[in-house]
Amino acid sequence: TAVDPFDLVIFGGTGDLARRKILPALYRRFCAGQFREGARIIGAARADLGTRGYRAFVAEALREAAAEEAGDAAALDAFLATLDYVSLDARGDRGWPELAAKLTEDRVRACFFSVGPSLFAPLAERLRRHGIVTDRTRIVVEKPFGHDLDSARALNATLAAHFHERQIFRIDHYLGKETVQNLMAVRFGNMLFEPLWNSLFVDHVQITVAEAVGVRGRGEYYDRAGAMRDMVQNHLMQLLCLIAMEPPSKFDPDAVRDEKLKVIRALDPVQPHHIVRGQYVAAPGRDEPGYREEVGNPRSTTETYVALKVGISNWRWAGTPIYLRTGKRLVARSSVINVVFKHAPHSIFGEDAGQHANILSIRLQPNEGITLQVTIKEPGPGGIRLIDVPLDMTFAEALGPEGAHHPDAYERLVVDVLRGNQTLFMRGDEVEAAWAWTDPIIEGWESRGDVPKPYEVGSTGPTDAELLMRRDNRRWLGIR
Ligand code: BG6
Numbered sequence: 001t002a003v004d005p006f007d008l009v010i011f012g013g014t015g016d017l018a019r020r021k022i023l024p025a026l027y028r029r030f031c032a033g034q035f036r037e038g039a040r041i042i043g044a045a046r047a048d049l050g051t052r053g054y055r056a057f058v059a060e061a062l063r064e065a066a067a068e069e070a071g072d073a074a075a076l077d078a079f080l081a082t083l084d085y086v087s088l089d090a091r092g093d094r095g096w097p098e099l100a101a102k103l104t105e106d107r108v109r110a111c112f113f114s115v116g117p118s119l120f121a122p123l124a125e126r127l128r129r130h131g132i133v134t135d136r137t138r139i140v141v142e143k144p145f146g147h148d149l150d151s152a153r154a155l156n157a158t159l160a161a162h163f164h165e166r167q168i169f170r171i172d173h174y175l176g177k178e179t180v181q182n183l184m185a186v187r188f189g190n191m192l193f194e195p196l197w198n199s200l201f202v203d204h205v206q207i208t209v210a211e212a213v214g215v216r217g218r219g220e221y222y223d224r225a226g227a228m229r230d231m232v233q234n235h236l237m238q239l240l241c242l243i244a245m246e247p248p249s250k251f252d253p254d255a256v257r258d259e260k261l262k263v264i265r266a267l268d269p270v271q272p273h274h275i276v277r278g279q280y281v282a283a284p285g286r287d288e289p290g291y292r293e294e295v296g297n298p299r300s301t302t303e304t305y306v307a308l309k310v311g312i313s314n315w316r317w318a319g320t321p322i323y324l325r326t327g328k329r330l331v332a333r334s335s336v337i338n339v340v341f342k343h344a345p346h347s348i349f350g351e352d353a354g355q356h357a358n359i360l361s362i363r364l365q366p367n368e369g370i371t372l373q374v375t376i377k378e379p380g381p382g383g384i385r386l387i388d389v390p391l392d393m394t395f396a397e398a399l400g401p402e403g404a405h406h407p408d409a410y411e412r413l414v415v416d417v418l419r420g421n422q423t424l425f426m427r428g429d430e431v432e433a434a435w436a437w438t439d440p441i442i443e444g445w446e447s448r449g450d451v452p453k454p455y456e457v458g459s460t461g462p463t464d465a466e467l468l469m470r471r472d473n474r475r476w477l478g479i480r
Helices: 016-031 050-064 073-081 096-102 117-129 149-162 178-189 219-244 253-265 291-295 395-404 409-419 428-448 463-470
Strands: 006-011 040-045 083-087 108-113 137-141 168-170 202-210 275-281 305-310 322-327 334-343 357-365 369-377 386-392 453-456
Touching: 006 016, 006 409, 016 050, 016 073, 016 409, 040 050, 040 096, 050 073, 050 083, 073 083, 083 096, 108 117, 108 409, 117 137, 117 149, 149 428, 168 409, 168 428, 178 219, 178 357, 178 369, 178 409, 202 219, 219 253, 219 291, 219 305, 219 322, 219 334, 219 428, 253 428, 275 291, 275 463, 305 463, 322 463, 453 463
Parallel strands: 006 040, 006 108, 040 083, 108 137, 137 168, 202 322, 275 453
Antiparallel strands: 202 334, 275 305, 305 322, 334 357, 357 369, 369 386
C-alpha cells in the first residue's frame, strides 16, 4: 500500500550514495505506485544547482544506475516533477530558511543524512535551530556511526539532544537485504529449524562476506577504517545477531532489537590467536593494484580482510563457535551464512559410507536463496552409499520471475523510514554494544603494532585463515 504524502530531504543530495542508491531506490518505489500524489523529494547540498539542474542530475543518476527500466518516459517526468533543490551550508546558516519555507505542515519530514559523519551533529543542530523539527520529523543516519565506542556515544548524545530515539533511523543496509529478512522468516516461521538451533545440534556457523571489488575511490575513508570498522562492527555483527538471537515475542522494533542486543552483550572477547588480519597485494598476471598502491599509502597497515572465531556465552550457544570472515578483492563476490550441523551420533552404514553433516546455507548475494544439504542414498543397485544433495529453496525457481526480483535494500529501508517502522534499523545501545566489543580487538592490534598478512588479489584470503579453521578440525566452505 502507498505511503501518505511526505517531504523527504536528502542532505548530500548530489553525493555518491544519493546518486547510486537513494535516488534509484526512490524512483523504483515511485514506479511501483508506493507514493501518493504530493510526495516531495528535496535535494540539499552546497552546489548552486537550482531545481532544474538537480532534476537533470537525478535523471542522469537514474540512467547510470539503470533504474529507468522501472518506468516509462511519463513516469520519469512525473518523478522528476516531485524533485526540488536547495543550496545550503551544513555548517553555516545559508539556505536553511529557504529549506524551511519549502516544507509542508503536518506531514512526515524525513531527513536523510547522506553526508560524512562530521556533518551529522551540525545538521541535527541546524534542523532544530531553523524550526524544521516537528514530532513527525525523522532523521536517517548512514554509517559510519562513530569510529569507536567514545565517538559513537558522543554522536548518540548529540542526536538525543535534538531527537527522540523513535525519530532516529540508523541504517545498516544489510538489514534491508531480502535474504536477511528471510533468515528471520525461515527461523521463526517454521517448526523445523528452531528446535535444532543451538549448540547441541549445531557444530558451528560460518558467516562469509567476500567482495571482489577493492576500495573503489573511497581510499581516504577506508584507510582510516579498515575491514573491522567498515564491515564487521556493523554488517557482520547484524548477521550474527539474527542467526544467534532468541525468538522475539513479536516482529516489532524493540522486541527484535532487545534480542539482538542480548547477543552482542553475550559475545566473548576475542583472543588474539582467533583473529586473522589480511591486506591484499598485487598478484602476478593480474592488473589490479595491491591495497597500498590503490590508496597511495605505501606503509598502510590497514586490514582489508578479517577472519575471527567468536564465542557466545549463553545457554543456547556456549561451545558452538561462529566464524566470521570478510575481505576485499577476493576471488568472488559472495555472501553466505552456513549453519553446519553436527554429525549423526552413529553411522549404521559403516565407515565407508563417509561422514556427512547437514548444512543450511543462506546466500545473501549473488543468487539469493537458501539450501539445505541433506544426505540420501546414492541411487543404484549396489549397497548403500551416501551422498549429499541440496534441498533447494532458491527463490527464482520456487517463486518464478517475481521471486527472482529482489528490491534493493534501500527500497525497503526508505519506505520503512516513511512509514516510521524501526525494526530494520539499529538502536543507539546496539551500536554502542557493537563498538564495545570491537574496540579491544582494534586496540590490541594498535598496541602490538600488528601488520596484516598479505594475500593476493583474486585469492580466498590469507593462509592463516585456513589455519584458524584447521586447528579446530574444520574448514571454510568455498567462497563461490
Ligand atoms: C559498505 C562498506 O557498508 O558495504 C563497503 O562501506 C562495502 O566497503 C559495502 O563494499 C558492501 O555492500 P554490499 O551491499 O555490496 O554487500
